[in-house]
Amino acid sequence: MIHFRIALAAVASLALVLLPSGLLAQQAAERPPQAITVPAAPGNTAAQALKAINDEYNTQLLQIERQRLDRLAGLAAGQPAREASQTYEILFRLAIANNLFAEAEAAADRVRSSPDITSPVVRLLAETVNIIATADRGAFDESLADLGRLVGAGASGAKPGAPVPAAVLDTPSLLSLCGAYYQRLVQAGRFDVARRAFALLNRESTNPDVKEFSAHRLRQLELIGKPAPEIKGTDVDGRPFDLAALKGNVVLVVFWASWCVPNAAEVAWLDQVYSENRERGFRVVGVNLDTLQNGGTRAEAAMPGVRRFLLDHNVRWPNLINGQGPADYAEAYGVTEIPSNVLIGRDCAVIQVDLSRKTLDQAVARAVGKG
Numbered sequence: 076m077i078h079f080r081i082a083l084a085a086v087a088s089l090a091l092v093l094l095p096s097g098l099l100a101q102q103a104a105e106r107p108p109q110a111i112t113v114p115a116a117p118g119n120t121a122a123q124a125l126k127a128i129n130d131e132y133n134t135q136l137l138q139i140e141r142q143r144l145d146r147l148a149g150l151a152a153g154q155p156a157r158e159a160s161q162t163y164e165i166l167f168r169l170a171i172a173n174n175l176f177a178e179a180e181a182a183a184d185r186v187r188s189s190p191d192i193t194s195p196v197v198r199l200l201a202e203t204v205n206i207i208a209t210a211d212r213g214a215f216d217e218s219l220a221d222l223g224r225l226v227g228a229g230a231s232g233a234k235p236g237a238p239v240p241a242a243v244l245d246t247p248s249l250l251s252l253c254g255a256y257y258q259r260l261v262q263a264g265r266f267d268v269a270r271r272a273f274a275l276l277n278r279e280s281t282n283p284d285v286k287e288f289s290a291h292r293l294r295q296l297e298l299i300g301k302p303a304p305e306i307k308g309t310d311v312d313g314r315p316f317d318l319a320a321l322k323g324n325v326v327l328v329v330f331w332a333s334w335c336v337p338n339a340a341e342v343a344w345l346d347q348v349y350s351e352n353r354e355r356g357f358r359v360v361g362v363n364l365d366t367l368q369n370g371g372t373r374a375e376a377a378m379p380g381v382r383r384f385l386l387d388h389n390v391r392w393p394n395l396i397n398g399q400g401p402a403d404y405a406e407a408y409g410v411t412e413i414p415s416n417v418l419i420g421r422d423c424a425v426i427q428v429d430l431s432r433k434t435l436d437q438a439v440a441r442a443v444g445k446g
Contacts, residue, residue, distance in 0.1 A: 167200035180208035294409035304407035333384040361394035
């Protein structure tokens with residue numbers, strides 16, 4: 076059975092699994108309330124003002140988090156090894172939770188080169204932060220080489236002061252780090268590196284969840300350049316739908332669930348991309364995954380909540396509910412976490428997977444021939 080979870084894009088929600096338990100109450104007290112993003116409709120000055128406030132707030136919050144990482148790094152640099160290890164662990168887990176890998180790279184390099192920091196958890200966190208920060212710099216082949224050395228050290232048995240097997244980290248943390256690395260690679264279009272990286276993890280990891288995660292990512296990567304799997308059935312309004320009938324258009328297949336907060340947040344910007352490119356042959360189709368919640372829910376039971384979500388968010392594109400057999404679209408597309416999407420070209424071949432807000436505009440513009 077596929078276990079669905081919210082992707083790393085919902086990074087704030089990962090603090091509960093990534094921070095040491097003794098810090099949970101402290102971090103909850105320190106962290107300001109999260110900003111609410113209000114989409115600015117054209118001509119809506121109130122919405123634009125709210126957006127400006129939230130953009131400024133988010134910028135300031137990011138600056139505060141960066142300052143905290145800098146201060147933690149400075150503190151660790153002047154501490155004895157045992158206390159420094161504790162501080163570095165807090166620093167790395169905060170960097171992971173806030174998606175600030177580049178900001179933690181210098182601290183990770185210090186740990187990696189220090190023979191005094193021997194904590195297996197801290198050393199592994201430093202290695203993984205370095206791998207993802209290296210990818211953030213665009214050095215994807217270097218990051219893959221670093222991953223190979225890390226996995227090799229774990230497979231052969233760690234030497235004193237060297238990285239150790241990934242078993243020292245809890246599974247949620249491992250999956251989050253794998254997800255972060257995968258996102259960097261696919262959004263940069265480095266499918267070659269992604270295939271090699273996740274084939275390596277699938278082959279060498281001793282964690283069954285990491286092996287399953289890697290296997291599903293490899294299945295997604297195998298879709299690139301090949302005909303998109305069939306999506307054919309009846310949408311939530313009772314109308315027939317066939318993806319093949321949209322040949323000649325560029326299609327974004329969006330996998331979502333009514334209980335996933337990031338899905339609600341992304342509707343506004345998806346609608347904007349849809350409006351800007353519809354006349355050029357861009358279409359969107361949603362696949363709802365509410366039936367996969369809590370080990371399986373009947374479509375009839377999920378339907379009221381799905382329809383309520385679509386009405387509340389004024390979703391304009393067709394939506395189907397994921398089913399079984401030929402209607403198990405999530406299985407066909409290798410989707411195991413949400414939000415998730417797949418971009419399909421005019422020839423019905425898969426172009427890209429897991430596009431972010433930052434990368435979707437450019438990918439769609441290229442696919443529809445804009446500009």
